[in-house]
Amino acid sequence: MTEYTTFTSESVSEGHPDKIADQISDAILDAILAEDPRARVACETMVKTGVAIISGEISTNAWVDLESIVRGVINDIGYTSSDVGFDGATCSVINIIGKQSPEINQGVDRESLEEQGAGDQGLMFGYASDETDVLMPASITYAHRLVERQARVRRDGTLPWLRPDAKSQITLRYGADGRPEAIEAVVLSTQHNPDIALADLREAVIEEIIRPVLPAEWLSDATQYFINPTGKFVIGGPVGDCGLTGRKIIVDSYGGMARHGGGAFSGKDPSKVDRSAAYAGRWVAKNIVAAGLASRCEIQVSYAIGVAQPTSISLNCFGTETVPVDRIVAAVREVFDLRPFAIIRELDLLHPIYRPTASYGHFGRAPYPLAGATAFSWEQTDRAEALKAALDYDG
């Protein structure tokens, strides 16, 4: 369901340096929100050889042991010794976090709770399509599943020579009916122990990671495999590549199939519309598709800092709508309250739910089982009936 005949998306594992940074930022956010739901958090992380630097702006009454959180995240991912390149127990943790500017805060906290201003200006998109049963584009869905699987077989001992850092990429071919019909190329690079031979690694990756995950009917002799194409990937994590929060925003969202407003998610409490309005956008778009109003839908919203109502709400159904788009927009305005306070209330966002979002995508899935959480509120299709009712639609 795209105008492209082939489309490529990528993902990265939880051990990728940018994802280490995202997970640290969100773990800090969670620890603070657990104690102080009114906290304001914008936490940015940089990881490089032997060091994790946490920065940003935080205003809270909570006391949390930031250093332990940082070390815990790094260790949980599997960076537990200099052998793998990074060690949560012994790396340096540097804290240069400041407070939220009171001038920004005066724009956000308004007399009326409902009128809470957006924490920043910006544009955000939400997207859904009926291409997969999770209403996500297929290419990003399978790219995520490859790296999820890499983490699983690393952890469960199936391929004990795997190390945490990995990347995947899929080129999908679409048929004349607009449905995915074949995988033209699979790229998978994974960090590994020095003692596994390249040929053995490639075979194991195909057998234990790629085949169990990708639909067999999409693979053929024409599928090109690029497995560890550099030939060696022992050095990984922050030694090989500096990691920063917010540098995997396309992996985090729709794999490039949808437009993106540019704002990052991790480390931001939901007063920041970059995160909360993008989550709401997914929720709106998914409900539109679930209601049968379109088979593919992208919504753009935008905000001005300090202002509650969006400065714009706009919809693109790529011609797949079953009801005129302007009528769907009117129904969205009726059914969804997209002021920050309302989004936070309706999606119940003031809880420590963020760390599981920080790897394998924020959309189209339940939290990664290893993380222990159960469901993301923005994936509910609880407003589909209300949308249909608002439109007198029973298709």
Next chain:
Amino acid sequence: MTEYTTFTSESVSEGHPDKIADQISDAILDAILAEDPRARVACETMVKTGVAIISGEISTNAWVDLESIVRGVINDIGYTSSDVGFDGATCSVINIIGKQSPEINQGVDRESLEEQGAGDQGLMFGYASDETDVLMPASITYAHRLVERQARVRRDGTLPWLRPDAKSQITLRYGADGRPEAIEAVVLSTQHNPDIALADLREAVIEEIIRPVLPAEWLSDATQYFINPTGKFVIGGPVGDCGLTGRKIIVDSYGGMARHGGGAFSGKDPSKVDRSAAYAGRWVAKNIVAAGLASRCEIQVSYAIGVAQPTSISLNCFGTETVPVDRIVAAVREVFDLRPFAIIRELDLLHPIYRPTASYGHFGRAPYPLAGATAFSWEQTDRAEALKAALDYDG
């Protein structure tokens, strides 16, 4: 020229913290490329209250005084005293840069120069549309012009109470003919001296920044203005907001109108396809539109690390094509060599040309006059005739 009835894009000034980081990363890249065109540079910067941290991976024989470069960029932007919140002369400069992993390098440097492997996997988009004469979407074009103008009137003394940090945002309405017809909302926040009253600031911003830049026929009584909506913005730059390289990738590219692969540009030498292939994508798309083959065109390319040929090339003309899309793709393959080495050669990318790209957008313009450079090679329409010839097209 979009499926949206309204569309919103934003930009930020050179004094925005993320843009300080981008400019530092690109200034370091330039200084190294000037001495050593074969250097490998991936430079990431974090700026926060009183400190600039430079990180990433660099392999070079050049000796450059990194500390002076960092201080110079900060001062050039106008952060020259604690009064404005940041001072290039006295801030701390911390260097935690490492070397490029030899295992990545073995994938990039191949025996044959032409077969130089891509420096990373990834997907990149290029875009052009005939919506403006620079073949860019209108919303991002005017959002950039607002913040460029902010910098100009700050520097030339017209509004001496302006400080470097600023953001702009425009909501554009499209008419039935698919052309921009009105501006629904303008958001502009600018840092300022404490001694200017809010009402005076708002009036001056309208008169000296907004009116000189935005087409009068798009403004009306219905246009909403949000000027410094928080009411106060004296604290700006890294004190109010931690800045990171690569966190304004939508501002850097097409303002959200085009899809994005997720890779950042600044700090990366062109062996990194995140940058060079995105530049090439713009070049290809612009030539397609200039040739009259489509009025709107988006190209996706993707790469596997260590491999020269793209793993995919795919095109979307949104139904505006004058020749079937698969034939245009074939012509692109014939006329453009999209291997990294060829892109670098054809676009002449191994020069210190990057710092001027790091503010006000990488596409659709000549370098910002203040920066002193003249033209960006990827904006040339030098292949339009070759595309037409390959397609026997003379429309």
